[in-house]
Amino acid sequence: MGTFMKVIGFSGSPRENGNTAFLVQTALNQLQKQGIETELIRLGDKQIEQCTGCYSCVQEKECLIEDDFPEIFRKMLEADGLILGSPAYHSSITPKLKALLDRAGFLGRWVANDMKGENSTYQWQGTAFSGKVVAPITVARRAGQNFAFAQLLLWATVNDFIVVGSNYWNIAVAGTSGKVDADQDTEGIGVINHMAENMGHLLTQLKK
Numbered sequence: 138m139g140t141f142m143k144v145i146g147f148s149g150s151p152r153e154n155g156n157t158a159f160l161v162q163t164a165l166n167q168l169q170k171q172g173i174e175t176e177l178i179r180l181g182d183k184q185i186e187q188c189t190g191c192y193s194c195v196q197e198k199e200c201l202i203e204d205d206f207p208e209i210f211r212k213m214l215e216a217d218g219l220i221l222g223s224p225a226y227h228s229s230i231t232p233k234l235k236a237l238l239d240r241a242g243f244l245g246r247w248v249a250n251d252m253k254g255e256n257s258t259y260q261w262q263g264t265a266f267s268g269k270v271v272a273p274i275t276v277a278r279r280a281g282q283n284f285a286f287a288q289l290l291l292w293a294t295v296n297d298f299i300v301v302g303s304n305y306w307n308i309a310v311a312g313t314s315g316k317v318d319a320d321q322d323t324e325g326i327g328v329i330n331h332m333a334e335n336m337g338h339l340l341t342q343l344k345k
Contacts, residue, residue: 140344143174144270144336145216149223149234151181156276156311156319160329161222164274167333173218173340178209180233185209187232188239195247206240213241217340218270219298221289224312225281230288238292241266245296264297270339271298272332274307276319282308301339303332 146165150157158179165175183205193201200206213219221238223230230238245265253259273289275282286306293300309325311318319325 140341141174142172142217142340142344143176143215144168144218144220144340145212146175146177146220147222147234147237148177148179148181149221149231149237150179151231151233152317153179153181155224155317156309157222157224157274159317159319160274160276160309160325161220163326164220164272164329164333164336167330168337171334171337171341173337176212178212180231180237183209183233185233185236185240187236188243194244195252198244198248200240200244202240206237209237210241210244214265216269217344218272218301218336220272220274220336221293222274222276223285223289225275225277225285228281228284230275230285235288238289242292242296267297268343269298270301270336270343272301272303272307272336274309274329274332276309276311276325278312279310282306299339299343301332301336303328303335307332 146161148158148161168175185206186202186204223234248265249262271293275285305328309319309322
């Protein structure tokens, strides 16, 4: 029996079956072919409030805001890999995905570390996500993917993930006049499928 592996794909779009969900599911389908269990989570269906900066998680080691975040965070911790998908809204990721990542990143750091005094220096003990694998996907009608893509990369690298690349950035061009037509971007689909192949290969190597 092979080693169990799981990847969770997040669609940060408020649209249930939009271009972002299609692209994330495309990557998940490729991972399934490699024997990896997958799950798609549509954030449009979830209640996720923004981080309030209360710092309660420093001591409590959990977020005290009562919404769908704790269950999603638990799944993030249990997964071996994450795919973070978002449409580009004014060159940025969506507010709900940003809220999830802000809270997950903040809590994930203080789960693994204690806050020090203002005159002390940190020797970070990693984060709750250390050693996990991640890949971003962004989609836009014309432009804006690069900054949104960079947002996701910055979040991943500060949270001690291993970032998976492809033979081009994991972006797609779709959505003119609100159309759900990412399936027409054959180049983008190819890039994302190759990213998923890389992710599957990397996870297999890490699990040996």
